[in-house]
Amino acid sequence: MSTLPVVAAVDGSDDSLRALEWAVEAALGRSAPLRVAHVRQYAHWAQPEVLAAGPADPRQDPVLDRVRAHLENRTGLPDTEYVGLEGATGVVLPGLGTGAQLLVLGSRGRGGFASLLLGSTSLATARDAECPVVVVPRPGREVPDGAPAGPAPRVVVGLKVDGPDDATLEFAFAEAARRGARLQAVAAYPWPAQPWMLPGEMPPPVVDQEVVEDEARVLAEGFLAPHRERHPDVEVQPLPAAGDAAGHLVAASRDADLVVVGRHRRHLLAPARMMGSVTHAVLLHAASPVAVIPPAPPEDRPER
DSSP states (O other): OOOOOEEEEEOSSHHHHHHHHHHHHHHHHHTOOEEEEEEEEOOTTSOHHHHTOEEEOGGGOHHHHHHHHHHTTOSSOOOEEEEEEEEOHHHHHHHHGGGOSEEEEEOOOOSSSGGGSSOHHHHHHHHHOSSOEEEEOOTTOOOOOOSOOOSSOEEEEEOOTTSOOHHHHHHHHHHHHHHTOEEEEEEEEOOSOOOOOOTTOOOOOOOOHHHHHHHHHHHHHHHHHHHHHHOTTOOEEEEEEESOHHHHHHHHTTTOSEEEEEOBOOBTTBOSOBOOHHHHHHHHHOSSOEEEEOOOOGGGSOOO
16 A cells, blocks of 8 residues: 655745655655645636646656755755646645645744735645645744743644643644654643523532532543553653643643644534634744644544
8 A cells, every 4th residue: 555645836936945855754754755736727717627636747847847956966865756636726636635644834924914814725725635734934933921831842732721722632643743742732621610500500619620620631631541542652751731722822832843733523513624713823923834634534633
């Protein structure tokens, strides 16, 4: 059985060359081939049959020529294939994830507003691709101070104690094992507690935050346990955190190798693919590369 490639999406920008370098290392770490893909974008008003038009000649693509020149004379590269495509990038790039184990692309900033810190193509690809997507940000993003990071290397994963995703945790553990990195599992819990009361009801007893944090830690340890068994060499640090999960993950991204977050699972009332507000915020603001993991199909989820 052939190994699925790591796909690097390039567009000729410095951002995409940074993503290319990340993809090269990822392919080497996985003993996988590298596929370098460039999509020549059609105008947004093109007809649907044009939006996903298909392959172009990679030998007549100046962007791929630049990538070849960038990698020229490098030794120790993975087996590399160059693919030229034509269509709308927001449609074509997510489709590349069907035949890939990882899809890597850059974050293209276009201004100082938070909503513009990440290109729409990156967001669409992270939301829609069938495989994990890594978005590599521009260097120099400032993030708030968080818990002491400790020695590098370090992988950070967001753990939902009220509904963790095994695919996200497994990816984070495997990535930490591959890098010889410590894994920090940020388990955010809502605080302060805000109980609902009807008029005339007695207020509930005061909730002790230490008790809530201990419960979050116990839940996190339980969800991490089966992954620890599969990856005994990975040092894991559960980090219960009060309040905003996105803020804690962004703060933890300082000097991290990677932040791993999950994507919402589709269900009856929301059949379209969804990013999730936490994942969206982490993509916009994290200082490190961010891996967005699609949920595992129901038949692939391990039994508890």
